[in-house]
Amino acid sequence: MSAAIDPRVLAENSFSNLRKNFCTSMIRAMTKLITRIARPAALAATAATGLLATALTAAPTAVAATESTPPECVRYYAGWRYTSVENGCDVTVAVTVEYADGQVAPCRVLEPGAWATFAGYGSRPDGVTGLRTCDPGAV
Structure with missing residues (x-):
C-alpha cells in the first residue's frame, strides 16, 4: 500500500x-x-x-607662547570642558592658555570686548595655570 x-x-x-x-x-x-x-x-x-x-x-598645531603675561583686563574662566577668555581691554590682544600638564593651545587674537573659547582641563586635576601673550603670525 x-x-x-x-x-x-x-x-x-x-x-x-x-x-x-x-x-x-x-x-x-x-x-x-x-x-x-x-x-x-x-x-x-x-x-x-x-x-x-x-x-x-x-x-602648525599651535603658536608658542611668549613669556609675557597679558594685561589684567584680559580674564579667563576655566572649566572642565571649556576655558573662556574675555578681552576687557580697549586694545586688541593675542593670547593663549597655559595648562599645568603642558597641553598646547592655539594663539587667538581678541578684539576689545571679544571672547574666545579654548579647551578645558578635562578630567585632569592640574587645570589651567594662566594666560600668555603670543604672536599669531609665528609658526
Whole structure:
C-alpha cells in the first residue's frame, strides 16, 4: 500500500523551499554587492584618512607662547570642558592658555570686548595655570 501525499503539505513544502532558496540567493547577491561597494569605499576612506593625517601633521598645531603675561583686563574662566577668555581691554590682544600638564593651545587674537573659547582641563586635576601673550603670525 502506498501512502497518500496530502496536497497541502506538498504545497507548503514547495513554498517553504522556494522561500528558502529565494532568501539564500538574495543574501548572496547582497553580500556580493556590499563587497563590491565596500572595497572601493574602504580604500577611499583609508586614502582620505592618510591625506588628512598628512595635512594635520604638516600644518602648525599651535603658536608658542611668549613669556609675557597679558594685561589684567584680559580674564579667563576655566572649566572642565571649556576655558573662556574675555578681552576687557580697549586694545586688541593675542593670547593663549597655559595648562599645568603642558597641553598646547592655539594663539587667538581678541578684539576689545571679544571672547574666545579654548579647551578645558578635562578630567585632569592640574587645570589651567594662566594666560600668555603670543604672536599669531609665528609658526
